[in-house]
Amino acid sequence: xxxxAEWATTAxxxxxxxxxxxxxxxxxxxxxxxxxxAGVVLSVLAGLLGGRLLWERGGWRMLQPHRWxxxxxxxxxxxxxxxxxxxxxxxxxxxxxxxxxxxxxxxPGLRTDLGRTVLANSITLTPGTLTVDVDDDTGDFYVHWIxxxxxxxxxxxxxxxxxxxxxxxAE
Amino acid sequence: MNVLIYIFLAIGAVFxxxxxxxxxxxxxxxxxxxxxxxxxxxxxxxxxLAVVIYGFARxxxxxxxxxxxxxxxxxFLLLTNPTGSHALARGAHQAGxxxxxxxxxxxxxxx
Amino acid sequence: xxVELSFGVxxxxxxxxxxxxxxxxxxxxxxxxxxxxxxxxxxLVVTTMVLLGVAFGQVVLVDVAIVYALLSFIATLYIARYLxxxxx
Numbered sequence: 001x002x003x004x005a006e007w008a009t010t011a012x013x014x015x016x017x018x019x020x021x022x023x024x025x026x027x028x029x030x031x032x033x034x035x036x037x038a039g040v041v042l043s044v045l046a047g048l049l050g051g052r053l054l055w056e057r058g059g060w061r062m063l064q065p066h067r068w069x070x071x072x073x074x075x076x077x078x079x080x081x082x083x084x085x086x087x088x089x090x091x092x093x094x095x096x097x098x099x100x101x102x103x104x105x106x107x108p109g110l111r112t113d114l115g116r117t118v119l120a121n122s123i124t125l126t127p128g129t130l131t132v133d134v135d136d137d138t139g140d141f142y143v144h145w146i147x148x149x150x151x152x153x154x155x156x157x158x159x160x161x162x163x164x165x166x167x168x169x170a171e
Numbered sequence: 172m173n174v175l176i177y178i179f180l181a182i183g184a185v186f187x188x189x190x191x192x193x194x195x196x197x198x199x200x201x202x203x204x205x206x207x208x209x210x211x212x213x214x215x216x217x218x219x220l221a222v223v224i225y226g227f228a229r230x231x232x233x234x235x236x237x238x239x240x241x242x243x244x245x246x247f248l249l250l251t252n253p254t255g256s257h258a259l260a261r262g263a264h265q266a267g268x269x270x271x272x273x274x275x276x277x278x279x280x281x282x
Numbered sequence: 283x284x285v286e287l288s289f290g291v292x293x294x295x296x297x298x299x300x301x302x303x304x305x306x307x308x309x310x311x312x313x314x315x316x317x318x319x320x321x322x323x324x325x326l327v328v329t330t331m332v333l334l335g336v337a338f339g340q341v342v343l344v345d346v347a348i349v350y351a352l353l354s355f356i357a358t359l360y361i362a363r364y365l366x367x368x369x370x
Binding site: 212225 | 336
Binding site: 094099101102124125132 | 186189192193196197198199201202204205206208209210212213253254256257260261264270271
């Protein structure tokens with residue numbers, strides 16, 4: 001039952017995206033029957049192929065709208081500030097060439113795939129850090145740090161308030 | 172409005188250039204991914220924002236279409252760029268490339 | 283008129299940065315270095331296409347940029363899988 005619901009939701013998403021794309025091309029073919037049939041067939045295929053991957057480990061949380069509002073405020077607020085700071089930092093290191101790299105491990109304690117994705121992409125785009133690997137079972141993050149201050153860091157040392165935000169958005 | 176467009180274009184060009192220079196100047200794969208990903212993403216944000224401002228300032232059907240499509244391109248770029256660089260870093264580490272002058276390498280300890 | 287010209291100049295500057303990245307693509311000691319250079323060039327190409335869309339007054343170039351961004355992302359993922367030894 002749950003599996004069928006997951007597949008149906010994915011197919012509905014795919015159909016919505018397809019109809020929007022057709023709408024984009026202009027008023028030519030949105031309500032013609034051939035476009036609708038092609039859209040339904042492609043959506044069912046996408047649902048069967050991608051349904052299982054999308055909803056593993058807490059994917060249903062994506063359907064709650066307040067998370068998207070939070071995500072938007074996170075993007076234009078703390079995330080953009082950290083990104084600007086990161087770029088000035090990297091510019092400074094490009095000019096002076098002063099680096100002390102290493103790969104460190106920490107565990108922010110996130111359980112859902114969505115939270116891990118948000119945190120990993122945030123880490124990649126912000127000061128001096130780059131996600132190399134994420135352990136699927138334990139949730140350990142392996143992060144390449146361009147300026148290692150501590151060989152056994154806590155999550156706050158590496159990425160500031162991002163784990164809190166990821167938990168707020170996705171868990 | 173034109174001044175804002177010029178400023179945004181200049182910032183975008185500077186950061187994209189820093190990304191290209193980082194590619195030449197840094198010593199190993201991981202630090203190059205650092206510089207290239209961060210700087211080109213940030214520079215592209217500002218370059219495309221200049222296009223969006225231009226589209227809204229011009230107005231009308233064509234200007235609005237330009238602005239919305241450019242925003243969509245920006246969203247795709249923001250989604251795909253960190254993911255692709257993460258995949259490259261993971262692939263490089265599994266191919267056995269060691270970080271240059273690494274102080275510590277926990278991922279190597281795990282294997 | 284002069285505003286469109288400034289977009290064209292910015293696109294030309296991006297072309298210069300692409301040439302710098304091609305240098306790393308040529309001399310890069312390992313395959314991963316070359317893949318990173320290619321990824322950077324892809325991002326720069328997307329930006330250049332959007333800028334040229336304004337410079338030439340053709341919205342269709344922006345659509346091409348969107349498709350190019352998605353396709354280059356998939357190409358990057360395939361190269362990464364190849365580096366990790368996932369493809370025979």
